[in-house]
Amino acid sequence: MARRRFGRVRKLPSGRFQARYPGPDGIDRPAPSTFASKTEAARWLTLKEAELAQDEWIDPAAGEKPLGEFAQKWIRERPGLRSKTLVLYSGLLRNHIAPTLGTKPLRELTAPMLRGWRQSLLDGGLGPVTAAKAYRLLRSILSTAVEDRLIKTNPCYIKGAAVERSPERPVLTVAEVYKLADAMHPTFRALILVAALGSLRWGELAALQRRHVDLVDGVLRIRQAAVELPTGELQISPPKTAAGRRTVYLPEIVMQDLRVHFDIYVKRLPEAFVFTGAKGAQLRRSTFQRNWSKGLKGASLTGRVHFHDLRHTGNTWAAESGATLRELMERMGHASSRAALIYLHTNDGRHKGVAQAMSELVAEGLRDDPDDGLPVASGT
Template identity: 45%
Template structure:
């Protein structure tokens, strides 16, 4: 790329006392930048300068100084500056970074991260006993952070999180209760005040934070519907925090099945204060329910064991309700509205499960038809043989 001997159209190359060659250039920022390494030959240094010049002409140049920022520093800023994150999400991100990411990669400069390094980090987590699910969560967070660094801030040329399948989770299938099991579970709670809590969580498909944040004024006078206007999140050291639901779609009114309205009205009469802003579900002292108090206070563990699902989580009640709702042949849009989801992905998962169940039913019916036809054909064959062999007259 030299214009004439001793001069170059772009950049400079000089021979060092060691015999190696150093390349440098004037960047779009009007600052002089040295190559990150020296070269064995002048021709190698020239090739590097051609590559840099091409990146500048294509508007793909990355400031090498900015790429020297540590991953830990950049990730912390990424979380703090991320718009619209709920407090619980911020806490989760901070915890994942502190627990799994920064101890291993935090001091590494963004520009030095590469895919083999990410792959090694992930393998080390799994080797040290971190669950596949938690490792996938940490990987997805790191991928999101570096996606911003590559695509928005243009600090690095590409996202090094390119490990196939590393962000995928394959959690165990959660149990789905029958209608009878839901009512059985509700009746086995240690205190009557938690019967409607279980029924509403299942048949109105509410999240924990949503149901614990309900006030009397959110329940229709005839208990035909509940209005979700907010939700509780619980953060270590900060306690319960009331805020908006998980997503914009979480602000919704959910119709309550007629079969449980009497239970909800009875609960309001016996356990909820008379003021419009009184919490619907509380402990004996009238405070909103906290997760840490739920199991020992309500007898949840004994109850789920008694109904035959000892590993049932409270969130599985919502999972059950969504599954039952999908079996009513509701549309994806209607399921999304009831579940409080912005994306159709979750609704389609439940519809897919229902579709598979329907196909199983169809296969069973087909088997019945085949067996019936087979029996009839055999009978007809037997009748025909009997006619041939039967004595005449």
């Protein structure tokens, strides 16, 4: 019998066949399982030889590293990762990925396993947006594992699983916003109004300082944002994008409340924070939440409104007030038009207003023209 050119096959006492081959590292390696026939074992060796020839061979032992260990290393080694993103990634890994998949070796992760993991998140009540973020993070981590030649392919290929489909958020009425502001602790009244009518993010409000506010002209200069790290540390840093560094003009009716707020709650130092906790400490989302819940209850809005909905409400009001696409982008702090277009596309009232204005324009033009040019109905 001719000797095999690559690898070898031997029959085991059980009657099945084992295949072995020399790896590029000189280690003699067995196939991960035995085969029912010698032909199947030989076919497997042929495919393994082709992998080696095409430089596609992956060390089977490399994939033994647990996903959780590799993921933590992946997060640590991301270049230029912002504090807010670090908090997001760490939270997604700790709360939604590691509990189920953290101890699994990389090589054991399969598409059916990840499909079941994702469905268990959704069945457990996790919001679809957070589930999509967790899946997208896992996909990125495993893409790096492929690049590092720890696994051959990325098992994250569930169609649409990484796409965030945010549920429609509520838009508060003017009366609801002011009712909420009245229901809050007095320290936070102006915070609610500025969040809504200035379309500011939480981190931007928490980092706003006296030197950033022009109380005469009603101007806010957004130059930084606050992030609360898992350690409890509050970190102040510049906006994530150049578009986030912007100037926001507030309506005079809000400036009246903000000036009163400055007189009572804001220290005279340029670096003094505009919004602080009820006891004067730097504003934290974790400690604010209790006051927020009380305010919602007092305004009869419990259970359906998140703080970010104030920004969403302000964006909607700005669109309804006639802001252009460019103006919305600048006010929101977005470099892309994608988010701003949402508010313009859903603003049917503006479209009706444009149609009505065009109708009035045409009617006025016809009144000025003695020969109105209107078609004459047949038979008259």
